[in-house]
Amino acid sequence: MLHFFLLLPFLLAAMLPLLNKLTKELHPGWLAMAAPAFMLFYFLSRIPEVSKGRSLTASVPWIPSLGINLDSNLDGLGLLFALLISGIGALVVLYSISYLHPRKEAVTRFYVCLLLFMGAMLGVVLSDHLIVLYGFWELTSITSFLLIAFWHKREVSLAGALKSLLITSFGGLAMLAGFLLLGLAGGSLRVSELIDSSAVLAASPLLLPAMLLIALGVLTKSAQFPFHIWLPDAMEAPTPVSAYLHSATMVKAGLYLAARLMPIFAGQAPWYILLTTSGLITLLYGAFRAIKQTDLKALLAYSTISQLGLVLTLLGLGSVYPTGSTHEYAVYSTAAAAAALFHLVNHAAFKGALFMTAGIVDHETGTRDLRQLGGLLRFMPLTFTVALAASLSMAGVPPFGGFMSKELFFGSALDAMRSGSWGTAAFLIPVIAWTASAFTFVYSAIFVWRTFGGSRRGEQADASHAAVQEAPHKQPNDARHATMRAPVQETPQDARYETLQETPHEAPLSMLLSPMLLAAAALIFGLFPGSIGPNVLQPALDSLQPGAAEAFTELSLWHGWTPELLMTLGVFIVGGALFLIAPRVPLLNRPLRVLFSWNGVFKGGLRNADRASERLTSLYLTGSMRHYASYVFLFLIVAVAVTTFMTGGFRISFSGMAPVTVYEGIAVAALIAAALAVPFAQSRMMAIILTGTIGYLVVLFFVLFRAPDLALTQMIVETVSVTLFLLCFYHLPALKREKIALRTKLINGLIAAASGIVMTVVALGAFSGRAFPSISDYYLKNSYELAGGKNVVNVILVDFRGFDTMLEIVVLGIASYAIYGVIGLKWPEEKVVERNGLREREFRLIYEDARSNDVILQTLSKVILFLILTFSFYILFAGHHEPGGGFIGALMTSSALVLLSIAFGAKTVRSALPLNFRIVTACGIAVALLTGIGSFAFNMPFLSHAFGYVYLPIFGKNELATAVLFDLGVYLTVVGITMTIILAIGRDK
Amino acid sequence: MELLLALTIGILFAVGVYMILARSLLRVILGLSLLTHSVHLLLLTMSGLKAGAPPLLGEKADSYVDPLPQALILTSIVISFGVTSLYFVLAYKSYQKLGTDDTEQMRREADE
Structure with missing residues (x-):
C-alpha cells in the first residue's frame, strides 16, 4: 500500500500526456491534482496509527545481491514530511491551475515534472535504505533542474537551473560517499539498523569523515552558507515551483536528513557544532541580505535561506546530547528538536502563502520590483490580508504559529548558552538568534508595506527614465508582462496607473484559495498548537529522539513574562525602528558591496574546471589514430604481462610438444619471412600478395594441425578477400614510403616487439599449463x-x-x-x-x-x-x-x-x-x-x-x-x- | 613444434601491431589481418598440436584434437572477414572523399 502511493506520482506522470490528449478541454492541473489529493487523504488516514508509535514498513527487493531493497518506512518524521509534500503539493497544483495558462504554457510538461518531483521527494522521506534515499535525493535535484528551467528559452532560467543542479548534486555525491562509509562502519545501510548500532558507529574511525560528507549533502541541499547561492537564482522558476520546492519541500530535504540521522549522530561534537554554526551564520546572513532585496521573490529567497538556517540551528542544538542522555540540559535539547519540527511546519505554511501572494502580485501587475510596487491595498484587499497574516507569522507576531516556534527557538538558544557545552562563544547563540529575528521583522514589514501600503511608486513613465535597469532579480517573473517594466524612480506621488495596460485587480478566488488556506493554517498552528502537536509533531519528535518527553502538550500562546517574551518584544521595537530608518540608511537598503563574492567563487571555479578538463583531455585525446592504437596496445602489454606474472602463468614446459618435421619447418620459415617482408613492401600489389601468402600459409597450418573446417573456411575467405582487395585496388593511392621520424619509428617498433613477446609468452604459458579443466571432452563425448x-x-x-x-x-x-x-x-x-x-x-x-x-x-x-x-x-x-x-x-x-x-x-x-x-x-x-x-x-x-x-x-x-x-x-x-x-x-x- | 609456432605467433603479432601504428590506412588494414592470423594460430596452439585425429567422430580414432578452439577460430575467421571488408570500404570511401589515406593528414584537415 505504501509503495502504491510512492509509485502513484510516477504512474500519473507517465500517463499524464495521454490523459491530457483524451481530455482536451480540461486543464491538466486537475488531472495532476489526483496524486497529491489521494496521497494526502491516505497519509491523513495513517495519523492515528503512526501517532501510537507504530510505523508502517514495506519492502520490495531491488538489488537483492547487494542487499539493497526498496525499504519504505512511514514513521512519525516520515509522515510529517509526507503530509507536507502531499498537502502543499495539492495546494500548489490548485494555485498553478490559474497561474499557468493552459494554451500559452507547456502545462503538461510542467505537471509531469512536478509529479516526478513529488514522487522523488516522497521517496526521500519514506526510504529506510540509504542508497535508495540517495537515488530519490538525486532525482529531486534533476526534476528541480527541469522545473527551474521550465522557461527554458530564457538564459537566466537555464543558468539558475544549472547552478542549483551543480551545487546540489555535488553535495549529493559527497553524501553518497558518506553513506557508504557509514555503511562500512555500521555494517548496514538501513537507517533503522544503523540507529541500533550507534554504539559501534561511535567507536569507528570512519564516523568523522562520514559525518562531514553527509553534512555537505545537508548543507548544499538546504542552501546553507556558503552554498546558499543557488537558491536566489532558482527563483527564475515559475512561482508555483518556488512555492513548492523552495519553501516547503526540496530545500527541506537537507533538514529532513539531519533530523533523520539525529539518533545516529546525536552527541557527536563535530556534527552538532557544524550544524549549529552553519545554521547560525546562514540565519543571520540570509536575514541581513533579505532586507536589501528589491525583488519580491529574491527577498523571499533570502528569507528562506535564513529560515532554513534557523531550523538547522535548532536541529544542531537538538543533537548535542546522545539519545537517552541523563544530562541536566538533555531535556532542552529535546525542546530544540521539537522547536525545529514546529518551525518547519510553520515555515512551510507561511512561506508557501508568501510565495503565492508574490506570484499573484506579479501576475496581476506584471512586476515584482518593490521600487515600483506599492498601494495595492486598494486593489487587492484579499491578497493583502493573506500576505499580512503570513508575514506576521514569519515575523513572529502572536497569535500566529511563527510566534510560538520563535519563542521556542529563543528558549533553546538561551538554554544552549546556559548549558555550558558551547564554551566562551555561548553568548553568541542567543545574540545571533535575536539579531536575525529583528532583521526578519524588518523584511516581513518591507514585504507587506512596500507592496500594499503607501502609494504606488515610479508610475511616471518619463522618457528620461526609460532606460530600464536590468538585473536578473529585477526582471518581471513572467515573460508575458515584459512590456510593463516601468522605470525605477522614487516619486512620492499618488497612485496613477496609466503605464499599466490594465488596472491591477484582485486575483480570482481559485488563485487565492491556496494561499488563504496556508495563511489560515499559520494562524491555527498558533492559536491551537494542540491541533498538530500531539498527533503529528510528537510522533515525529520520537523519531528524532526515541523516548523523548512530551514536548507539545504544554504549548500555549501565553506563558508568562519569560525572557523569551521580552526578547520578542525587543525584536518588535528594534525591528520596527529599523524598518522606519531603513530607506535612509545605505547599509540597509543598498545592495551589498563585497570584495569577495561566493557567486564569483562558483563562477571562477566552474570556468577553471572547464579549462582544466579541456587541457587534460587534449593531452591524450589527440585525434591521432596512432596514439589511440598505441594506448590500446600498451594497455594490452601491461595488463597481460602483469597478470601473467602475478598469477604464475609464466611457466614453460617443453614436454608434450609435437615433433617438428622438415616440411613444417619450411612452412614456418616461409610464414615468418613473408610476415617480415610485409612492412617493407613498396607497392600495393606486393603488400596484398604478401598478406595473401600469409593467409594461405595459415591454411597450410590448419591442414597440418587437423582442422579441416578451418582450412576450408580460411582458404575461401582468403580468396574472396583477395578479390575484394583487388576490386578496390585501383581506387587506392599508391603505397607511399612513409616519412616518419626515426623516434616515432623506434617507439612503434618497441611497442610492436613488446606485444609480440607478450603474445609468445601467452602462447607458451597457455600451452604449458591449464588453470581449469577443459570442457572440450564434454563436446567430444556428447x-x-x-x-x-x-x-x-x-x-x-x-x-x-x-x-x-x-x-x-x-x-x-x-x-x-x-x-x-x-x-x-x-x-x-x-x-x-x-x-x-x-x-x-x-x-x-x-x-x-x-x-x-x-x-x-x-x-x-x-x-x-x-x-x-x-x-x-x-x-x-x-x-x-x-x-x-x-x-x-x-x-x-x-x-x-x-x-x-x-x-x-x-x-x-x-x-x-x-x-x-x-x-x-x-x-x-x-x-x-x-x-x-x-x-x-x-x-x-x-x-x-x-x-x-x-x-x-x-x-x-x-x-x-x-x-x-x-x-x-x-x-x-x-x-x-x-x-x-x-x-x-x-x-x- | 609449439615453441616454433609460439615464435611465429609473436612475430606475426608484432608485424601486425607495427603495421597498425602506420599512417596509411591500407597498411592498418593489412596489419589487422596479420593480427587476426596470429590470434588464430594462438588459439590453436593453446590446446596442443597434433594430439589426435581431426574432430570428426566418423574417423573412429582413439583421441581427437581439441574441437573448441577450432569452433572459436571458425567464428573469428568469418567475423574478421566482415570487419576487414567494412574497414576496406571505409578506407576506400574516405580516400575518395578526402583525397588521402594518411590518417595524420586527415586529422590535420579535420582540425582546420
Whole structure:
C-alpha cells in the first residue's frame, strides 16, 4: 500500500500526456491534482496509527545481491514530511491551475515534472535504505533542474537551473560517499539498523569523515552558507515551483536528513557544532541580505535561506546530547528538536502563502520590483490580508504559529548558552538568534508595506527614465508582462496607473484559495498548537529522539513574562525602528558591496574546471589514430604481462610438444619471412600478395594441425578477400614510403616487439599449463549422443553454442548493411537505361567494360561454376558429419558467383540471379531465428535442436536434424552478406 | 613444434601491431589481418598440436584434437572477414572523399 502511493506520482506522470490528449478541454492541473489529493487523504488516514508509535514498513527487493531493497518506512518524521509534500503539493497544483495558462504554457510538461518531483521527494522521506534515499535525493535535484528551467528559452532560467543542479548534486555525491562509509562502519545501510548500532558507529574511525560528507549533502541541499547561492537564482522558476520546492519541500530535504540521522549522530561534537554554526551564520546572513532585496521573490529567497538556517540551528542544538542522555540540559535539547519540527511546519505554511501572494502580485501587475510596487491595498484587499497574516507569522507576531516556534527557538538558544557545552562563544547563540529575528521583522514589514501600503511608486513613465535597469532579480517573473517594466524612480506621488495596460485587480478566488488556506493554517498552528502537536509533531519528535518527553502538550500562546517574551518584544521595537530608518540608511537598503563574492567563487571555479578538463583531455585525446592504437596496445602489454606474472602463468614446459618435421619447418620459415617482408613492401600489389601468402600459409597450418573446417573456411575467405582487395585496388593511392621520424619509428617498433613477446609468452604459458579443466571432452563425448552430429566443430557452432552463431550472423549482417550504406550506391534502374540512350551508353561503358574478354575463362567458368555450386550444397548439408557447414558452403557459393561476375560482368550475375542479396541476408537471419523459436513450441529453451534417423531407400540410415535448418539460415545469411559486399564494392566507380 | 609456432605467433603479432601504428590506412588494414592470423594460430596452439585425429567422430580414432578452439577460430575467421571488408570500404570511401589515406593528414584537415 505504501509503495502504491510512492509509485502513484510516477504512474500519473507517465500517463499524464495521454490523459491530457483524451481530455482536451480540461486543464491538466486537475488531472495532476489526483496524486497529491489521494496521497494526502491516505497519509491523513495513517495519523492515528503512526501517532501510537507504530510505523508502517514495506519492502520490495531491488538489488537483492547487494542487499539493497526498496525499504519504505512511514514513521512519525516520515509522515510529517509526507503530509507536507502531499498537502502543499495539492495546494500548489490548485494555485498553478490559474497561474499557468493552459494554451500559452507547456502545462503538461510542467505537471509531469512536478509529479516526478513529488514522487522523488516522497521517496526521500519514506526510504529506510540509504542508497535508495540517495537515488530519490538525486532525482529531486534533476526534476528541480527541469522545473527551474521550465522557461527554458530564457538564459537566466537555464543558468539558475544549472547552478542549483551543480551545487546540489555535488553535495549529493559527497553524501553518497558518506553513506557508504557509514555503511562500512555500521555494517548496514538501513537507517533503522544503523540507529541500533550507534554504539559501534561511535567507536569507528570512519564516523568523522562520514559525518562531514553527509553534512555537505545537508548543507548544499538546504542552501546553507556558503552554498546558499543557488537558491536566489532558482527563483527564475515559475512561482508555483518556488512555492513548492523552495519553501516547503526540496530545500527541506537537507533538514529532513539531519533530523533523520539525529539518533545516529546525536552527541557527536563535530556534527552538532557544524550544524549549529552553519545554521547560525546562514540565519543571520540570509536575514541581513533579505532586507536589501528589491525583488519580491529574491527577498523571499533570502528569507528562506535564513529560515532554513534557523531550523538547522535548532536541529544542531537538538543533537548535542546522545539519545537517552541523563544530562541536566538533555531535556532542552529535546525542546530544540521539537522547536525545529514546529518551525518547519510553520515555515512551510507561511512561506508557501508568501510565495503565492508574490506570484499573484506579479501576475496581476506584471512586476515584482518593490521600487515600483506599492498601494495595492486598494486593489487587492484579499491578497493583502493573506500576505499580512503570513508575514506576521514569519515575523513572529502572536497569535500566529511563527510566534510560538520563535519563542521556542529563543528558549533553546538561551538554554544552549546556559548549558555550558558551547564554551566562551555561548553568548553568541542567543545574540545571533535575536539579531536575525529583528532583521526578519524588518523584511516581513518591507514585504507587506512596500507592496500594499503607501502609494504606488515610479508610475511616471518619463522618457528620461526609460532606460530600464536590468538585473536578473529585477526582471518581471513572467515573460508575458515584459512590456510593463516601468522605470525605477522614487516619486512620492499618488497612485496613477496609466503605464499599466490594465488596472491591477484582485486575483480570482481559485488563485487565492491556496494561499488563504496556508495563511489560515499559520494562524491555527498558533492559536491551537494542540491541533498538530500531539498527533503529528510528537510522533515525529520520537523519531528524532526515541523516548523523548512530551514536548507539545504544554504549548500555549501565553506563558508568562519569560525572557523569551521580552526578547520578542525587543525584536518588535528594534525591528520596527529599523524598518522606519531603513530607506535612509545605505547599509540597509543598498545592495551589498563585497570584495569577495561566493557567486564569483562558483563562477571562477566552474570556468577553471572547464579549462582544466579541456587541457587534460587534449593531452591524450589527440585525434591521432596512432596514439589511440598505441594506448590500446600498451594497455594490452601491461595488463597481460602483469597478470601473467602475478598469477604464475609464466611457466614453460617443453614436454608434450609435437615433433617438428622438415616440411613444417619450411612452412614456418616461409610464414615468418613473408610476415617480415610485409612492412617493407613498396607497392600495393606486393603488400596484398604478401598478406595473401600469409593467409594461405595459415591454411597450410590448419591442414597440418587437423582442422579441416578451418582450412576450408580460411582458404575461401582468403580468396574472396583477395578479390575484394583487388576490386578496390585501383581506387587506392599508391603505397607511399612513409616519412616518419626515426623516434616515432623506434617507439612503434618497441611497442610492436613488446606485444609480440607478450603474445609468445601467452602462447607458451597457455600451452604449458591449464588453470581449469577443459570442457572440450564434454563436446567430444556428447556431440553424437546429444546433437546427432559427427563433425564436432560444426555441432558446437550450430547446436552447443548456437546462440553465439546466431548473434554472429546478425553482426555480419549489420556489417554488410553498413558497407552498403557507406558505398551509398543506387542500383541503376532498368527503365532509365532503356528510355535514355545516352544513359544506356554510360551504363554499358561502366558495366560492359568490366567484363572479361577472356574466352577460355568464360568457357571454363561455366563448367567450374556448376561444380563449385554443387560442391557447396554438398558441403552445406554434409557439414553436420563431415567437414563443412553453413559458413563454408556459403562462402563457396559466393566465390562461384564472384567467378561468374569476373568472367561475364556483374550485370550477367544480376540478370541470372535477380535477387536482392540484402533481403537474402534478412531471410537467412529469419530462418535461423525461427529455427530457434521453433523449440518453444516443444516447450524447450531457445535453439534446442531435435534430430531423428530416417531410412531412405538408397542412402540407408540417415539422420535428420533441425540443426541443418539452422545451418541453412547461416548459409543464406552469409551468401547474402558476401554478395552484398562484393557487388556493392564492384559497382561503385 | 609449439615453441616454433609460439615464435611465429609473436612475430606475426608484432608485424601486425607495427603495421597498425602506420599512417596509411591500407597498411592498418593489412596489419589487422596479420593480427587476426596470429590470434588464430594462438588459439590453436593453446590446446596442443597434433594430439589426435581431426574432430570428426566418423574417423573412429582413439583421441581427437581439441574441437573448441577450432569452433572459436571458425567464428573469428568469418567475423574478421566482415570487419576487414567494412574497414576496406571505409578506407576506400574516405580516400575518395578526402583525397588521402594518411590518417595524420586527415586529422590535420579535420582540425582546420
